[in-house]
Amino acid sequence: MANILKRFGDIMSANINALLDRAEDPEKMIDEYLRDIESDLGKVKAETAAVMASETKAKRELEECAQDIAKMQRYAEKAVAAGNDEDARRFLEKKAQLVKQQESLGQAYDAAAANAARMREMHDKLVKDLESLRAKRDAIKAKVAVAKTQEKMNKITSGAVGAGEAMTAFERMEEKADRMLDEASAMASLNETGDSIEDLAAKYDTGESSAVDDELAALKAKMGM
Numbered sequence: 001m002a003n004i005l006k007r008f009g010d011i012m013s014a015n016i017n018a019l020l021d022r023a024e025d026p027e028k029m030i031d032e033y034l035r036d037i038e039s040d041l042g043k044v045k046a047e048t049a050a051v052m053a054s055e056t057k058a059k060r061e062l063e064e065c066a067q068d069i070a071k072m073q074r075y076a077e078k079a080v081a082a083g084n085d086e087d088a089r090r091f092l093e094k095k096a097q098l099v100k101q102q103e104s105l106g107q108a109y110d111a112a113a114a115n116a117a118r119m120r121e122m123h124d125k126l127v128k129d130l131e132s133l134r135a136k137r138d139a140i141k142a143k144v145a146v147a148k149t150q151e152k153m154n155k156i157t158s159g160a161v162g163a164g165e166a167m168t169a170f171e172r173m174e175e176k177a178d179r180m181l182d183e184a185s186a187m188a189s190l191n192e193t194g195d196s197i198e199d200l201a202a203k204y205d206t207g208e209s210s211a212v213d214d215e216l217a218a219l220k221a222k223m224g225m
Contacts, residue, residue, distance in 0.1 A: 027140065037130050044119075047119065052120070058111075058112040062106055069095055069099060075091040
């Protein structure tokens with residue numbers, strides 16, 4: 001019983017918070033604590049029931065003794081009434097023995113009652129502590145669930161950031177391609193500076209044909225055509 005109480009004390013102490021902080025899986029750890037406590041509580045229940053049974057037995061024996069004392073008193077009175085003093089003396093002697101026994105039984109009952117009260121108080125406290133730990137377990141599980149959800153959100157957010165960086169990289173590549181195309185177009189425009197020297201010479205080589213065309217136009221004008 002002492003070991004059980006010590007384990008309860010250790011589990012319910014503030015040290016459990018430090019243990020949970022260091023635990024890789026707080027949910028698993030607190031579930032193990034709960035299983036241990038529930039097992040220990042079962043032992044405490046059995047011990048408490050045994051002590052309470054002893055109290056009940058002691059009380060019954062005390063009450064039976066009191067009844068026997070009253071019975072011996074009645075028999076003694078009847079014997080005296082019947083004129084049998086010897087019988088009355090024997091009943092009174094038995095009564096005296098029972099009175100002494102009653103004193104011992106009373107002490108035994110008081111001790112049993114005190115033990116039962118302490119065990120019941122201990123049992124009730126352990127039940128309360130267990131409920132407290134269950135509530136703490138539920139709170140821890142809720143926090144772990146929130147933490148896991150946050151981790152998933154962080155991964156999703158991280159992925160979104162990565163996609164954004166990739167998009168930015170593609171945009172930079174597109175800008176570079178546009179710049180290269182613009183530079184190539186500008187270079188082509190610069191290369192188209194006018195007619196070549198050969199094209200320019202060919203224009204002057206066609207001077208005779210131009211004179212004939214002029215004369216033909218003058219003739220048509222003279223003829224009214």
